[in-house]
Amino acid sequence: MTVCAIEMTTTAPFTISADGSYAARLAGDGEARYAERWTLAGPEPYAVPLPLAQPEEADSELLPLTDGRVLIHRRVADRHAFALLYPTGAAAGPRTGELQLGGVDAEEGVRVFLLPPAPDGCAAFAVAASDTVTTLWQVAGCAFGPQRVARIPGRCSGGVWLDRTGRLLALDRELEGTTKAVAVDLGGDGRVTPLLQITEDSDDRLLLADPDSGLLLIRSDAPGEPRLGWGVLGSSRPVRFPECLRLGDALPFAVQPGQALMPETCGVALRLPEGDIGLWRPADRHVFRLAAPAGWLGGAGLWSPQGRLHLPYAIPEVPCGIAGMALPACPPPPVHVEPPVRMDPPPPPSPRPVPLQQAPLAGR
Numbered sequence: 001m002t003v004c005a006i007e008m009t010t011t012a013p014f015t016i017s018a019d020g021s022y023a024a025r026l027a028g029d030g031e032a033r034y035a036e037r038w039t040l041a042g043p044e045p046y047a048v049p050l051p052l053a054q055p056e057e058a059d060s061e062l063l064p065l066t067d068g069r070v071l072i073h074r075r076v077a078d079r080h081a082f083a084l085l086y087p088t089g090a091a092a093g094p095r096t097g098e099l100q101l102g103g104v105d106a107e108e109g110v111r112v113f114l115l116p117p118a119p120d121g122c123a124a125f126a127v128a129a130s131d132t133v134t135t136l137w138q139v140a141g142c143a144f145g146p147q148r149v150a151r152i153p154g155r156c157s158g159g160v161w162l163d164r165t166g167r168l169l170a171l172d173r174e175l176e177g178t179t180k181a182v183a184v185d186l187g188g189d190g191r192v193t194p195l196l197q198i199t200e201d202s203d204d205r206l207l208l209a210d211p212d213s214g215l216l217l218i219r220s221d222a223p224g225e226p227r228l229g230w231g232v233l234g235s236s237r238p239v240r241f242p243e244c245l246r247l248g249d250a251l252p253f254a255v256q257p258g259q260a261l262m263p264e265t266c267g268v269a270l271r272l273p274e275g276d277i278g279l280w281r282p283a284d285r286h287v288f289r290l291a292a293p294a295g296w297l298g299g300a301g302l303w304s305p306q307g308r309l310h311l312p313y314a315i316p317e318v319p320c321g322i323a324g325m326a327l328p329a330c331p332p333p334p335v336h337v338e339p340p341v342r343m344d345p346p347p348p349p350s351p352r353p354v355p356l357q358q359a360p361l362a363g364r
Contacts, residue, residue: 014298018121022064047320066121102145115159150190181206198222215263258305293323
């Protein structure tokens with residue numbers, strides 16, 4: 001590993017499937033872009049190129065499904081088209097199959113983007129956001145092309161899954177001058193409910209969630225400036241903004257699964273503004289700064305339940321590689337320092353139905 005700048009082979013995002021078995025990115029340079037699928041399950045990762053007769057545009061989006069197919073989102077004039085790409089064996093060598101799924105029309109000023117992989121690994125969703133209304137579309141895993149599943153007042157961004165079934169989705173909704181995270185119930189006719197409101201006037205965004213432990217990573221300006229904080233889904237305990245998370249534009253990109261009902265023990269990986277890796281647990285109150293591997297792709301990574309972080313990278317010598325690192329043990333505090341006094345109010349007997357609604361601030 002190197003402590004210097006990260007060598008990026010592409011600026012395109014690197015997206016990992018819901019179960020961690022596949023990943024996808026746009027490979028190539030300039031006008032010679034093509035989809036590339038990585039197989040991550042097995043002893044060694046390997047990449048399969050998925051080129052077509054015509055190169056892909058640099059702004060095309062890719063999303064891998066758990067069956068090995070790759071969803072591609074292309075913009076063609078005012079229409080957004082979706083298709084599934086997959087490798088096919090042929091006598092003349094490997095080729096790329098393509099299954100067209102239809103498209104969505106979008107007027108000027110409407111932003112269309114793919115959501116992160118759905119938990120079931122088969123469905124895929126896209127958001128079409130204008131200044132006044134946001135439409136949520138299911139673009140894969142449905143029978144007759146893109147289907148509208150929700151219509152939400154306001155302009156939405158982000159996108160975080162809150163459960164393992166793919167029913168609850170969090171979006172950051174800008175409405176009447178402020179941005180608040182809301183929950184969309186895809187199994188309840190797209191019903192929208194408030195999810196996060198720290199103060200009435202603050203911008204409160206949800207960056208990452210772990211359905212196993214309930215850990216939420218939040219960015220809010222409620223403390224007086226945009227800060228990273230954490231809370232627990234379904235809990236009435238306050239959102240905390242630890243001093244160790246004063247990291248500028250650091251972005252959490254992976255959280256350790258399998259820590260059922262133990263949010264304080266969950267490992268979180270952050271991409272730091274200078275390009276290095278930050279590793280953190282709520283219980284530690286300390287961020288470990290580690291060098292990113294050369295060629296780290298798109299600020300992506302995947303935690304294993306055993307607590308090891310896997311980072312994809314590509315360099316000329318290793319065009320498809322995975323680097324691993326573990327979260328170090330936090331050193332004990334000096335013996336002369338007393339444990340901090342907990343100022344949090346005792347939790348109520350049962351959590352409130354709207355998680356983190358009107359929760360007070362806390363400094364931890």
